[in-house]
Amino acid sequence: MILSTVLFGRTYQFKSINEVMAKANEEKSGDVMAGIAAESAEERVAAKVVLANLTLEDLRNNPAIPYEQDEVTRIIQDGLNEKIYDSMKRWTVQELREKILDYNTSGNDIRRISRGLTSEMVAAVTKLMSNLDLITAGNKITVTAHCNTTIGLEGTLSARLQPNHPSDNEDGIVASILEGLAYGSGDAVIGLNPVDDTLESVKRMFHRLEEVKNKYAIPTQNSVLAHVTTQMQAIREGAPADLIFQSIAGSEKGNTAFGISGELIAEARELALREGTAAGPNVMYFETGQGAELSSNAHHGVDQLTLEARCYGFGKTYEPFLVNTVVGFIGPEYLYDSKQVIRAGLEDHFMGKLSGLPMGVDVCYTNHMKADQDDMEILSTLLAQAGVNFLITAPHGDDVMLNYQSLGYHEIQTLRELLQLKPIKEFEEWLRKMDVIDLSGRLTKQAGDASLFLV
């Protein structure tokens, strides 16, 4: 294992794989704040050179956080397909990159490779990829999952309809749902972030979402994004839940800060399969985002990209239906501006797919970040090209509860028209029946009029 290189006549000596990994990262304000980022542009390239020549075996044997110390590491390492890993452990990271991009490697081949990769390998190859590499490679990998409908099939682009309300007013929430349906959003999930995440409130929200879904016979799934334990109790008390949601982290300490463990998530999944309302078998919904571990001081000196990959390694164990990074929500101290958010969005989507996850993205930003709606339109177009399973949508892109901006309902329809992508089949048929889209997939004359659902 060589941790040193000469570049432009200067010798760079790195102390550990973690240092190489952190310094090989594209610039992120979170890594700078953690004091682990490359100190110059040249040092960044030197780290990439060293990383390119490490083998997959080097990375397997040096997990970001030691096996004994961290449950996430154990789950990732124990879940590996040893035969597949053995067949490629001598590959360098650059060989892995080229293998993934090669014409002769199919999407199915990559899914097989994926079973032999640890999250550190997934992160490493990502650090060697340009933005267009990430789009091209992401586009090769198809990952489907089934809850009530099937997400992720080739030629589809789905949307989460996010009808949040600053005081959980149920009529206001339903109003935002109807508006989204009138533009063709909601085939991935109708997913609400409640303000009041107490048990009674969460139960009430589950019932209300189910009522809307049944009233209009919408072929989709529902989710109320409260803490996993609250949702579990709600289900035990009879709340109709298709999916169980939870935010997850890339270290055990980060998961502890979220109040979860691998055991708890496994228990939640069993409960959803046993007592949930969905057909399954994929009944979990996870959210992630670069920087979450640093914000809870649970990063162990590891860079935010590697920790994000470890979220996916952890999450795939529970065979989720939806996973999305909330890419620009965390703020400029982790992702400084639109350049960093766009990069992170493409990285997260690719890493999720390479980890075998049905990956979506909340293309978003906060108002203290140097980004705007134009940047989100750029990232969403790139992600749709990269074959992202789903995107998050809120009315006109403005989430009036979480006070940040995502994509609007208009965006999902625009992207579908532009790139000839379709909603999930059953949902598409439902949209036709409701006269929201026509046979060509365009909006009908009355689409966009949410009051059509009142008649």
Added chain:
Amino acid sequence: MVTDTELKTLIEKIVLEMAGESKASEEHTPKSEQTDSTNHAVSEEVLPDISEVLIKKELLVPDPSDEEGYLDMKDKTPARLGVWRSGARYMTSSALRFKADHAAAQDAVFSYVSEDFVKENNLFPVATVCQDKDEYVTRPDLGRQFSDEEKEKIKTHCGNPKVQIVVGDGLSSASIEANLENTLPAIKQGLKLHGIDVTNDLFIKHCRVPAMDVIGELTGADVVCLLVGERPGLVTAESMSAYIAYKPTVDMPEARRTVISNIHEGGTPPVEAGAHIAELIKKMIDKKASGLDLNKI
């Protein structure tokens, strides 16, 4: 092929349109002495302020199936509903309004509370170690630290009060300028009723919430109350929060803070919030606790 009836309708339509046009041109001709210049002259008129349009009341869908029902839906949420579309894209007016609201939110973060405002409200200005807004938004750890020199200034100015009020710009300077002049007097008046006088209020530039813990340690105050600008959303850029703690110390658990958020004209009105804060402070002094500990009592 055009049928006779269609042809007839077409001719009628054209005739009507021509009549309309000649009528319109007649109306314009009398001003012939200025004809050439009128079209290019700058009018004295001013376009209306688009930020004053009430989103809840504005329905842009041209021919809704149920107009009354739609307005009722809109009335239940501040979300931007009924915005209509051109093709699959937004109408120009809703897109411009969105941009305006985002501009206000960004300006609220990246602008400063004016020095005049700080003076007029008798606030003593100090600052954390952040060099500028850019460093402030990217380094939350620095927005809670003071130089030794600033610490001395704080000690000298504040002495050893029972209650110390601190105002911080936080992530919205606009929220401080919009609400403070109503909230602060209400807090003071409320406390006066309990015989507690509050003076020597501080203003902290580049302030994060845990900065109040340093103030707690420097002054030894029983209660520190921080009024700070919240991260703005598009619905309002003027939301302020109050973080209140009994004898706060650096690195104390977050659960020891009591928070009143959403203080603005459209949320908890600033005067009402001030009265509520005064009562909370009194309760904290009496019970010697804040945050979760106060709820348990």
